[in-house]
Amino acid sequence: xxxxxxxxxxxxxxxxxxxxxxxxxxxxxxxxxxxxxxxxxxxxxxxxxxxxxxxxxxxxxxxxxxxxxxxxxxxxxxxxxxxxxxxxxxxxxxxxxxxxxxxxxxxxxx
Amino acid sequence: xxxxxxxxxxxxxxxxxxxxxxxxxxxxxxxxxxxxxxxxxxxxxxxxxxxxxxxxxxxxxxxxxxxxxxxxxxxxxxxxxxxxxxxxxxxxxxxxxxxxxxxxxxxxxxxxxxxx
Numbered sequence: 049x050x051x052x053x054x055x056x057x058x059x060x061x062x063x064x065x066x067x068x069x070x071x072x073x074x075x076x077x078x079x080x081x082x083x084x085x086x087x088x089x090x091x092x093x094x095x096x097x098x099x100x101x102x103x104x105x106x107x108x109x110x111x112x113x114x115x116x117x118x119x120x121x122x123x124x125x126x127x128x129x130x131x132x133x134x135x136x137x138x139x140x141x142x143x144x145x146x147x148x149x150x151x152x153x154x155x156x157x158x
Numbered sequence: 159x160x161x162x163x164x165x166x167x168x169x170x171x172x173x174x175x176x177x178x179x180x181x182x183x184x185x186x187x188x189x190x191x192x193x194x195x196x197x198x199x200x201x202x203x204x205x206x207x208x209x210x211x212x213x214x215x216x217x218x219x220x221x222x223x224x225x226x227x228x229x230x231x232x233x234x235x236x237x238x239x240x241x242x243x244x245x246x247x248x249x250x251x252x253x254x255x256x257x258x259x260x261x262x263x264x265x266x267x268x269x270x271x272x273x274x
Contacts, residue, residue, distance in 0.1 A: 136265075148251075148265045 052139055054149035061157050066124040068152045070137035073118060079140040080113060082122045085151065086133045094122070094135070124154075132156045161185055162254050164266035171242055172274055179237045179269045181252030186264075187232035188254035193225070196249040196268070205250075208235055242273040 052072045060066045072080065081096040097104045097111045097120075104111045110123040120137055134151040161184040171177050181191055193205045206222075208214035208229035216222045224246075226238040235254075239246055251268040 147267060150264060 052137060052147050052149040054135075054137055054152045056150065057153050057155070059155045059157065060127050062127060062129060064127055066122075066127045066131065066154055066156075068122045068124075068135050068137075068154065070120040070122075070149055071118055072120065072137075072139045072147070074139055074147070075115075075118065077139040080111075080120050081136075081138040081140065082109075082111065082120075083136040083138060083148075084133045085136065127154075127156050129156045129158060162188075162252065162264045162266040164250075164252055164269050166269060167267060168270045168272075170272045170274065173243055174241055176238055176240045177242055177271060179239075179250055179252075179271075181235045181237070181254065181266050183233045183254040183256070183264070186254075186256040188235070188256055189232065190255040191229055191235040192253045192255070193227060193235070193237050194251040194253065196251055205237075239271065242271070244273045247271055247273045 052070060054068065054070045058066060058068060078099050079096050080099065082094040084092045084094050095104060095106050095109055095111055097113050099115060102113050108125045112121045122135060124131055132155055134153050136148050136151045138148040163182045163184055165180045169177055189210055191208050195203045195205050204217050205220045205225060206214040206216045206227050208227050210229050210232050214227035214229065224240055226240060227235065229235040235252060237250060249268050249270050251265055253265040
């Protein structure tokens, strides 16, 4: 099937790095996204990476893309309690249609 | 488990017509459903939140008379775009939250609306 898969939960200690992983199946994906969703709020686009890139860094966020394995990861350095949220990865397929993973709930413990 | 479907996946309509999009939770009861609109490479915009059996709560700037939302059962919510215009062309995504005591939302695959 054509699914975007993520693990559902991740727990880290404040100050550690968090790595959230995602696998996708559509090799024609053009963009891959990470969204953050805080309780009661809509999804916030964190970052995206074009499919011909293998890495993108934006302040504390690092996105790695392994296109061969169809594996995407989001690393958050120096994780803070405010980073606690649900993180969705998504792939953009044809005509900007998107397919989302189920979301990874990140819990940051003090 | 936790599958959410949307129908149709794509729709093309003429300006001035109305379009209904269905969102169904297939294997769980969705006490709350959300409707999002997504623009290319931008955040999903939450349009409204609906709870089964009650009126939807619309986000600021979303016209409730234009985007009619009905959440008649625990497994079905509908979004009707009334008198559609080309600027309504977008990707609409629903999500559903169950009654399992978590905040996890399960997203539908989305509906691409094109208004000619």
